[in-house]
Amino acid sequence: MRKALITVQEQQVSKPQIRKLDEIIKRNYRRFVGEDNLTSLWCRVPKGQMFTNYDDSRSSLVTLECPEDFKQPTRVAMMKAVESEWLTVTQQHPDELMLAIIEPELMTTLLGSNQHRLSFAGRIFFALNMLKSAVKAKFIGAPISFNPNL
Amino acid sequence: MPVYTVASRAPLNYETRQQAAKSITEIHCAVTGAPPEFVNIVFMEGHRIKEGKELGVIGTVRKGGNRNKELTDSLRQQIHDGVAAATGLARQQMATKLIGFPASWAMEGGEILPEPGEEGAWLKRSEVA
Numbered sequence: 066m067r068k069a070l071i072t073v074q075e076q077q078v079s080k081p082q083i084r085k086l087d088e089i090i091k092r093n094y095r096r097f098v099g100e101d102n103l104t105s106l107w108c109r110v111p112k113g114q115m116f117t118n119y120d121d122s123r124s125s126l127v128t129l130e131c132p133e134d135f136k137q138p139t140r141v142a143m144m145k146a147v148e149s150e151w152l153t154v155t156q157q158h159p160d161e162l163m164l165a166i167i168e169p170e171l172m173t174t175l176l177g178s179n180q181h182r183l184s185f186a187g188r189i190f191f192a193l194n195m196l197k198s199a200v201k202a203k204f205i206g207a208p209i210s211f212n213p214n215l
Numbered sequence: 216m217p218v219y220t221v222a223s224r225a226p227l228n229y230e231t232r233q234q235a236a237k238s239i240t241e242i243h244c245a246v247t248g249a250p251p252e253f254v255n256i257v258f259m260e261g262h263r264i265k266e267g268k269e270l271g272v273i274g275t276v277r278k279g280g281n282r283n284k285e286l287t288d289s290l291r292q293q294i295h296d297g298v299a300a301a302t303g304l305a306r307q308q309m310a311t312k313l314i315g316f317p318a319s320w321a322m323e324g325g326e327i328l329p330e331p332g333e334e335g336a337w338l339k340r341s342e343v344a
Contacts, residue, residue: 072257113229114258116236118251126218126255137319144322160252163216165321174314175275182222182271182310187263214226215261 067098067130068172069105076112077123080207082154083107087208089150090129097143098131106195107210114213117161125157128165130172140166190215216321216328217243217276218255221298222262224269231302232258238297243274246290247282250334253323269308272298278315280331287313 069090073083087105094103115122127147131140144164151162167175180188198211219239221227227235236256244251264271272294276287295311298304318328329337 108257110257114232116233116240116256118254119237119240122255124255140320141322141327144327145325148322148325159325160323163218163255163321163323165216165316167316167320171314171316171320178273178312178314179220179222182262182264182273182312184263184265184267187265190261190263213257213259215259 066102066104067094067169068176069094069103069127069129070108070172070176071105071128072108072110072115072126074112074115074122074125075109075212077157078109078125078155080210083109083208083210085154086151089154090127090147093143093147093150094129097139097146098135101132103129105208107208108213109210110213123157124161124163125151125155126163126165127151128167128172128175130169131166133168133170135166135168216253216255216316216318216323217249217274218257219243219272219274219294220257220259222259222264222271222273223302224260224262224264226260227258227302235298235301238301239272239274239294242293242297243276243290246286246293247276247331248334249277249331250338252338253328253334264310266310268310269304270298270302270310272309272311274311274313275316276313277318277321277328277331279318280333282315282331287315 117124202209240254291313299306321328
């Protein structure tokens with residue numbers, strides 16, 4: 066199962082918009098990558114907790130996992146397709162969107178790095194928080210979204 | 216890109232977060248030559264950091280280009296010291312790690328990110344566009 070980690074500003078991107086954006090990402094994933102399952106994790110950052118270029122951020126960060134040796138022209142085409150539809154939904158400026166499509170080893174490193182900086186208890190609390198978010202998402206039929214604070 | 220995540224056990228107030236973000240941005244740009252437009256910092260609280268530390272920083276930064284091991288080591292060390300100073304924590308109460316990321320795998324402002332050291336031409340092209 067492949068993963069997507071998406072960071073948005075809580076006050077900037079609404080939950081209905083997240084549903085639309087999640088559909089856009091998954092549709093383009095099927096178009097450019099294939100029928101692999103993509104689990105998306107939406108990190109909704111509270112106001113005042115993210116900064117870009119010294120100021121309170123208005124940026125979204127989208128990191129998607131692709132297969133190994135993913136062709137660069139396909140990567141670029143997919144990022145452009147997602148970007149175009151994303152900006153239509155959010156009305157963000159292109160400078161406010163960072164997209165990355167990365168291979169499994171780097172995605173594992175990225176996700177694992179957060180686990181590695183936590184204590185044993187910290188990893189349990191983090192896992193419980195994610196589990197709670199996943200159960201809630203399943204219950205209401207929405208993408209998995211979570212607050213980065215525990 | 217870069218994206219720095221700062222996880223702390225206790226909450227940091229807004230002024231402290233702002234100061235730490237300023238410090239990370241200044242250091243990242245001074246050491247790498249990257250423009251501040253690229254620098255993102257996300258703060259998270261309530262995280263129990265290993266070895267009883269108070270705070271952990273992870274930076275995802277572009278690799279390759281003009282970035283050799285010495286530059287990356289220096290960046291990691293200076294970010295560590297800068298965040299310690301901004302937050303008032305002792306250096307040993309923190310952990311800092313950097314992860315390298317191929318520039319060509321990411322897009323910002325509608326353009327594939329430049330290789331480290333080639334930002335000037337990239338920014339000029341973006342401005343023209």
